[in-house]
Amino acid sequence: TLAITIAAKPEERTAVAPAPVxxxxxxxxxETLTAEQAARDGAPxxxxxxxxxxxxxxxGARAGIEVGQLIIKVGRTEVNDxxxxxxxxxxxxxxxxxxxxxxxxxxxxxxxxxx
Numbered sequence: 001t002l003a004i005t006i007a008a009k010p011e012e013r014t015a016v017a018p019a020p021v022x023x024x025x026x027x028x029x030x031e032t033l034t035a036e037q038a039a040r041d042g043a044p045x046x047x048x049x050x051x052x053x054x055x056x057x058x059x060g061a062r063a064g065i066e067v068g069q070l071i072i073k074v075g076r077t078e079v080n081d082x083x084x085x086x087x088x089x090x091x092x093x094x095x096x097x098x099x100x101x102x103x104x105x106x107x108x109x110x111x112x113x114x115x
Contacts, residue, residue: 023082025089026098026113027058032081033070047080048072048103059094059113065102072108073101089113 022029029052038046048070054061065071071079074088075098092098097112 022052023086024053024055025082025086026060026094027055028060028065029053030071030082030085046070046103047078049079049082049085059098059115063100063111063113065100065111066104068105070103071100072103075099 022031024030031050031052033046033048033050035044037050038044049072051060051065051067051069051071054065054067071085073079074085075091077084077088079085079088089098094113094115097114100111100113102109102111
């Protein structure tokens with residue numbers, strides 16, 4: 001008996017998505033909060049933009065924003081991802097202030113990004 005293999009079945013591979021690259025805006029490194037992250041943090045259904053870095057002496061630092069906080073509104077606009085944050089922030093200037101609503105460990109606070 002002669003066994004001949006015409007084509008071997010390729011191994012199944014699971015695609016791994018690359019880690020998101022934070023976007024720097026106003027001295028803040030920002031990432032979109034994913035549903036998986038929200039669920040893991042005990043807040044399923046929560047949406048917003050996570051602060052993963054803050055540059056010293058930047059508008060974000062001067063506003064008191066810290067790593068781990070979640071930006072949920074720019075002005076009156078809810079932001080569910082970094083692109084929505086950028087679009088909403090474009091309606092304001094740093095000279096006049098960019099109003100944000102930020103979720104902290106203690107609740108939510110309103111802050112303004114200024115020059």
